[in-house]
Structures are given as structure tokens and as C-alpha cells.
Amino acid sequence: MGSIMPAWTSASRRVALLTALLGLAAVGINPAAAFSVASLDERFDNGLLMVDARVDYALTATAIEGLESGVDLVITQRLSLERPRWWWRDVQVVDQQRRYRLAYHAISRRYVLNRLASGESRSYRSLDALLTRLGRIEAWPVIGRDRLEDGQTYRLRFDTALDADALPRLLRTVAWTSADWQLRSEPRTLEVQP
Amino acid sequence: MSGLPRQAIIRILLSVLLILSLYLLSAATENSARFGRLYLWLLLINGVVLVVLSGLIVNNLQRLVRSLRARETGSRLTLRLMGLFVVLAVLPGLVVYSFSMQFLQRGVDSWFDVRIENALEDALALSQASLDQRMRDMQQRLEEAARDLADVNQAMAPIALGDLRARTGASELTLIGENGRIIAASSMETDSILPHRPEESILLQLRQGRPYVGLDPIENAGLHIRALVRAPGPDGPGNTRILQGLFQVSPRINDLADEVETAFSEYRELAYLRGPLKDSFILTLSLVLLVSLLFAVWSAFYLARRLVAPVSRLAEGTRAMAAGEYGTQLPPAGNDELGFLVRSFNDMSRRVADVRDAARQSQTLVESQRTYLETVLGRLSSGVLALGPDATLRTYNQAAEDILSVPLQPGTGQPLSALVERFPDFGPFVEQIDAHRDEADAEWRAELSLDTREGRRSLICSGAMLPGEGEGGGEVIVFDDVTTLIQAQRDAAWGEVARRLAHEIRNPLTPIQLSAERLRHKVGNRLSGEEAALLERSTDTIIHQVEAMKEMVQAFSEYARPPVLQLQRVDFNALVREVVELYRGQAAQASIRTDLDDHLPVLEADAGRLRQLLNNLIRNALEADDGGACEILVSTRRGSGRHAGGIQLDIEDNGPGFADSMLDQLFEPYVSTKPRGSGLGLAIVKKIVEEHNGAISARNIDGGARLSVRLPTGRDQR
Numbered sequence: 001m002g003s004i005m006p007a008w009t010s011a012s013r014r015v016a017l018l019t020a021l022l023g024l025a026a027v028g029i030n031p032a033a034a035f036s037v038a039s040l041d042e043r044f045d046n047g048l049l050m051v052d053a054r055v056d057y058a059l060t061a062t063a064i065e066g067l068e069s070g071v072d073l074v075i076t077q078r079l080s081l082e083r084p085r086w087w088w089r090d091v092q093v094v095d096q097q098r099r100y101r102l103a104y105h106a107i108s109r110r111y112v113l114n115r116l117a118s119g120e121s122r123s124y125r126s127l128d129a130l131l132t133r134l135g136r137i138e139a140w141p142v143i144g145r146d147r148l149e150d151g152q153t154y155r156l157r158f159d160t161a162l163d164a165d166a167l168p169r170l171l172r173t174v175a176w177t178s179a180d181w182q183l184r185s186e187p188r189t190l191e192v193q194p
Numbered sequence: 195m196s197g198l199p200r201q202a203i204i205r206i207l208l209s210v211l212l213i214l215s216l217y218l219l220s221a222a223t224e225n226s227a228r229f230g231r232l233y234l235w236l237l238l239i240n241g242v243v244l245v246v247l248s249g250l251i252v253n254n255l256q257r258l259v260r261s262l263r264a265r266e267t268g269s270r271l272t273l274r275l276m277g278l279f280v281v282l283a284v285l286p287g288l289v290v291y292s293f294s295m296q297f298l299q300r301g302v303d304s305w306f307d308v309r310i311e312n313a314l315e316d317a318l319a320l321s322q323a324s325l326d327q328r329m330r331d332m333q334q335r336l337e338e339a340a341r342d343l344a345d346v347n348q349a350m351a352p353i354a355l356g357d358l359r360a361r362t363g364a365s366e367l368t369l370i371g372e373n374g375r376i377i378a379a380s381s382m383e384t385d386s387i388l389p390h391r392p393e394e395s396i397l398l399q400l401r402q403g404r405p406y407v408g409l410d411p412i413e414n415a416g417l418h419i420r421a422l423v424r425a426p427g428p429d430g431p432g433n434t435r436i437l438q439g440l441f442q443v444s445p446r447i448n449d450l451a452d453e454v455e456t457a458f459s460e461y462r463e464l465a466y467l468r469g470p471l472k473d474s475f476i477l478t479l480s481l482v483l484l485v486s487l488l489f490a491v492w493s494a495f496y497l498a499r500r501l502v503a504p505v506s507r508l509a510e511g512t513r514a515m516a517a518g519e520y521g522t523q524l525p526p527a528g529n530d531e532l533g534f535l536v537r538s539f540n541d542m543s544r545r546v547a548d549v550r551d552a553a554r555q556s557q558t559l560v561e562s563q564r565t566y567l568e569t570v571l572g573r574l575s576s577g578v579l580a581l582g583p584d585a586t587l588r589t590y591n592q593a594a595e596d597i598l599s600v601p602l603q604p605g606t607g608q609p610l611s612a613l614v615e616r617f618p619d620f621g622p623f624v625e626q627i628d629a630h631r632d633e634a635d636a637e638w639r640a641e642l643s644l645d646t647r648e649g650r651r652s653l654i655c656s657g658a659m660l661p662g663e664g665e666g667g668g669e670v671i672v673f674d675d676v677t678t679l680i681q682a683q684r685d686a687a688w689g690e691v692a693r694r695l696a697h698e699i700r701n702p703l704t705p706i707q708l709s710a711e712r713l714r715h716k717v718g719n720r721l722s723g724e725e726a727a728l729l730e731r732s733t734d735t736i737i738h739q740v741e742a743m744k745e746m747v748q749a750f751s752e753y754a755r756p757p758v759l760q761l762q763r764v765d766f767n768a769l770v771r772e773v774v775e776l777y778r779g780q781a782a783q784a785s786i787r788t789d790l791d792d793h794l795p796v797l798e799a800d801a802g803r804l805r806q807l808l809n810n811l812i813r814n815a816l817e818a819d820d821g822g823a824c825e826i827l828v829s830t831r832r833g834s835g836r837h838a839g840g841i842q843l844d845i846e847d848n849g850p851g852f853a854d855s856m857l858d859q860l861f862e863p864y865v866s867t868k869p870r871g872s873g874l875g876l877a878i879v880k881k882i883v884e885e886h887n888g889a890i891s892a893r894n895i896d897g898g899a900r901l902s903v904r905l906p907t908g909r910d911q912r
Contacts, residue, residue, distance in 0.1 A: 106462070121411075125395060170474055
């Protein structure tokens, strides 16, 4: 018995270690989806494929505290159009992204939403108003109708996430390990047939 | 030495890599943009290094424990050195670590002062307060403008707004309808067509009758004051329009507010990031320390093993030397004192091996000389005995054993007297030697008759003290068996006598006989009566005695005649039975028993002569009868010892035995104590035996005498 016990103990220790590692990995890979895509619709308007979407953005308390403490948050919205192929990787027809910076302006006590590509900015009295505006995507032009093949089914894919790489470096380490900063939506897909 | 060993080079490379990675890690920790992106990777790599090092250390520990359990040489020393190194590396490291941690905590905290924070917050509040005043002014100004718009209808609104904007100093004025639609707008910036729309919540607040004024940071245009008031139209108070005005803050105040805002925001961010910063520093420091410590521990294993290796090799070498493996050579171990020790050990080992080889050589030499001497001694026909200083038997040669007829092997290392108890015949010989030793004769010479198992022997002994003290001393005794020599001399003499007798006596016998016969023939007729009878008697006596003498001479001539053997294969037992059968009928008073070995080898001999030999022997035994019942035992068996392969014939009687004085000349002609017989019986027996290259011996046994004849067979016959 004496010789079996240590072996068992070491084996169980290994198992425990493995479980802990797997648990850690699970936390890293599969955070609670803090953002969710409520709806995703497509329409053709003047020969353009347009996308409307509604996203519910819910920031965690930690993220709100960071934002109000002067940490700028960058949220990325990503839209891609793929042509599926059964025999090889799908063809990526379009891959677009919009990046928004969320900031808090202390003197005016307002939340500022800034679209990074255009520099267009608006300020809001409340964070909810800002998030509601951010979550309302209207007429996102994707691609010209003429560039799509008739009869072909395309897959539209949309997701949005907090860009951890845009966080201050010190927070990045924390963000890498903490679920509070792992803010992203499950990707939402939609079949498009021109 | 060909530079450093491979493992050392690998370790040095590893440590350089490790130091590099630790440097990068610390550089990345210091918020530098260059390594910022690497930070996570560096953490990961160092974490992996940590795990690998831990694995290596565990592996080393296991090896150490295994070798400790197996009690391998040097394992305990390795453990001690290891412990020492680890303590030397870990203790200072831990002390530095704990102090660094304290400094880190206090240092980071000391950057953030409550007073600075309060001052910044006050500055912010001050800015807000000063802007509040301005905002109220703007709201008032806008309310006045709204009153002016009361009787302006929708068509006239753009013009009126332009005027009002110039009057109020607003950068933008917008009139918004009840449904939220923009009725008219006037902007200072002509390139921007779209006016800044207010948020829905603000419009809602206004519809509830409360005006709004607030700050609005507008990108690229600086801080603006946004004010919204109700502006009733000409249609009456039911139709509520909203007038929005955007007022620029003066550039001076704008800049100041911007600076306050930036400073406050950065300070808040820094304060907020204080926790992660400390964590990051602590993580880096701990990682650096842990990796360094583990590396040190790992290196400690290596160093301890490297240091101990020559020592344990020395220990192994010493053990091997102790076990008799001289000449063990250890691999060289550098130029330090340990290396010197190893070289000295190798020198010593080589020398010991040389000495051992020399000793072995001289031993071999001694052995070969001894073998040589033994061979020489073994070839000697003389017996040689060497006695130690304490009179114990040290060595002897084969001839000694043969002559004395005593197995000397069991007596080696013991005094000769020990053998006497088992072999009493040996006594006189030992007495002789002891007597001379007691007299301390350096050299002596003596003649000696010894009654051995194989008959009586005449020995000429000589003894000499050996030179040297202690082990080297002692005595050597050389003796020769001169029995056959003496016998040969006697035989030769007797042969000569026989020849002479034959020649000198036989010749005159015939004339004597003839003369006597003629005398009786010529004179007998002439005599008569008593005289004639006298003559008859006298001549008869002469003739008979001459006849007897003739017979005697004939016997002598027979005895002296050179042997002419007719060799043939003979079944000796059959011969014995045949001869014994003859006597069974004759001698009624004698009982002749036989004890014959059925497995006798076949003899190559002259059957007639052997028959004569048996006859003579049995007759001799019968004649030994001293009047009682005569019992004779005739036995045959295979020869033993010197006579192995031959045949031994023993004839025992229960007579009085041989007189001691006769034993020496028993086999000589005319040696007989018996009243009858020619006196040549045993002499002829001996002659026949010698003709067959055999040996004969006689000795007295309990209640009788025994004659033993040993005849060789086959190839050793001649």
C-alpha cells in the first residue's frame, strides 16, 4: 500500500493541475458574451448591399470604471462577406471594420463616441445613450450588387468586440487573463442571395 | 583539456539567452513602446522557461534521490554541496526580493499623492464653476433670442436666425420643430451643412418644459456650450419650437479647460492603472527572481556534480584499489588541487601495479625454480627428505616415498614421528634421524636396514643441516636403496661360486665315482665275508655321496645358468590352482587355502618357471611347519602403488616366521633354518622372479611369515 499511495497522490496532483490549466484556457477562450447581436438584416438599395443591425452593448462594471477613470475603450465592428466553398476555404469577398473610441470627458461630464476612421465624434450625456447609438447600425454599405454572382449564396458575418490591443499596455496583461475585459459578441451570420 | 565541455557551453548560452529575455521583460515592463507588444510573449516564454527549469530540477532531484538510495559514491557530497549552493543562491535572492517588493509597493504608491489628486479635482471643479457662469449667460442670451423669434414664422426663420446668431455671438443657431424636424439653422461655419442635432433625451427634457444647457466637446472645434430653450411661435404657446444655440468658449478658457481635462484624465488613468502597474512590476520581478533562482538551483546541481565527479571517481578508484584492482587509472580532472590529487592517485596506482607485477614475476621465477628443482629431485633415484627447523617434513621426492614405502603426503608439515604411529615400520628410520639431530651433527652418514611393506631394505642415509636461520634452516636427508646393489653383489658372488663348483667339483666327481665302482667290481669278487660287505658298504656310500654331490652341483649349475624364458600368455590364477591341487592330495596335515582375485591381468611369462616358483614357495611354507597344524594361505591380487598394473602373490604360513638375522640373506643359497631341503629353494624363487623383472620380499606377520611376489605385466615387463 505504501508504494501505491505516493503514485496515486502524484497522479491526482497532475490531474488537478491539468484541470486547472484547462479551466484557465476555457476562461480565456470562452468568456461570457457581453455584447450580443440582436438583429442582422440585409437589403439591396440602389444596387448596393446594405446591412442594418442592432447590437446590445453591455459593459462590465470594471470596464465602466476604467472608462470613467480615463481609459479609452476601442470597440470594433466587423463585417465580412464570404462565398462558401465545400472543397476549399471560403472566399472572403468583403472584410470591413469600423472602429469606435469611447472616452469620458471629465469637464463636460459627457461620454464621447469617436469613429476612428473619419474622426467624426459625438458626445452623450449618458453612457447608455452612447451605447444605444453605437448599437444602432443603419445602412452599412457592403458591396455593389454587380460584384456578386447571381444564384450564388453568400454568407454575411458580423461580430463586434472590445479591442484589447488598444487598451493601455498595463491593462492588456490584465485583459488577457480577466473575463471582465473579454468583451465580445458571438458572430452572427446571415445568408445572402442576390 | 580541450576548452570547456559541451554541457558548460550550452549552459552559458542558455544563461545569456535567459538574461536577454529577462532584460527584455524588464524593458517591456517600463512602459516602453518598443517592447510593449512583446510583453505578453516574454511573459509566456519566461513562464515556459520556468516550467522547463522546474522540470529539470525535479528530474535532477529524482536522480539525486535515486543515487542516494543506491548509495552511489559521491551522492551525499553532491547533496551537501547542492544544499550549500542552493542556500547561497536562494537566501540572498529572497532577501533582495523582499526588499525590492517593499520598495516597489511604496515607490509606486508614493507617486500618487492625495493632495495632488485633490488639487486636480479642485482644478476641474473650478473650471466647471467658471464655465457654469458662462453657460447661464448663454442660456439667458438664448432665451432673449427665443422671445424675439416668437412672432417669426417658419418662412422668415432662416433670416431671423442669421440676425440672432450675429447678435448673440453663437457659432450655430438651430430652430427645431415640435416633431424634432429642423426648421431652420444658421452656422458660423459655412462648410458644415448639417447642424449638430441634440440628443433625444434633451429634446424630451425640453418638451417637459425644462431648458437645457451643457458643455459639449466637439471634435476639432473645441469645447462648446450647447443650450436649448423653448421658442414659442406665432401660432401660440401650443406650438412649441425649440431653439438650440452652440456657443464657442473663448480660446483662452478652451485651452485652459483642455489642459485641466487632459491632466486630470491622465492622472485618473494613471491612478486607475496603479494596481495593474504594481502587479506587472511584481510579476516581472517575481518571474525574474524565480527564473534566476531556478537557473541557479539547476546550475547548482550541475556545479555540485561537476565538483564531486573527480572526488567520487577518486573514491571509486580507492575502493577498486582496496579490492585489489591495482593500476586503476582515473580520467584527468583539471589543473587544480583535485586534478593534482587525481594525478597523484594515478601515479600511486601505477606504482603499486608495477610493484605487484614485479612481485608476481619473482614469484613465477621462484615457482619455476622450485618446479625445476622438484623435477631434478623427482628424477633422482635417491630419496630426499627436507625437514624444517622444527623437524617437520617440508618436502620430499617420489623416490623417497618409493624407497620408504610410506605415503609421505599426509605427513607433510608434521614431524616424522607422527607418521610412525600409522606406519610402525618407519620407526627405525625416524629414530636414526632424530638421534643425529639430537647430537646436532652438521653432517652424518649411516647405514640402515628398514623393514618396509615391500620387504627389508638396506639404506644408506646421509643428512646435512641446511644453511640459514628460521624458515631457511632445517635438515636435508638423502638416502639410497642399496638392497638390490648388495643383492646383486651377493648374486654375482654366488654365481661365481656355482660356476666354480660346477667346474671344479663336477670334474673330479665322475672319476671318483668310476674309481669306486671299479674298485667294487675288481676287488669285490676277491673278497668275501665281512670284508666284502665292508667294501660294498663303503663304495656304496662313496657312489651315493658322489651322486648327491652331482645333484648338488647340477642344482648349482642350474642356478647359475643364464635364463632362457619361453614367454607365453599365462592365466596366473589357473596356474596357482593347478599347483595347489597337487599339494592338497600330498600333504594331509596341511590345509592350503586360496584367495584369488578373479580380475587379474593376463601375465606374459614362462609357465614352467612360474610353476617351479609356486612349487618352491609352497614347499618352503610347508617346511616352515613347526609341528602344529600347517595352514597356508595363497592369495593373488592386483598390484598397487609402484606395482600398479602388475600381479601380487602372497603366501602366508602360520609357522614361527623368519629369524631376524636371516631376513637380510633369506634369498641367498644355503640360507635355511630347516632340516631338509637343498638350501636353494628361495634363491631359485628369487632368480625366477628377477627373470620376470619382478620383486620378492619377505616379512614376518602376526603368527607366521609372508612372502610376497610382485610380477609386472604387459609393457612394463621389460
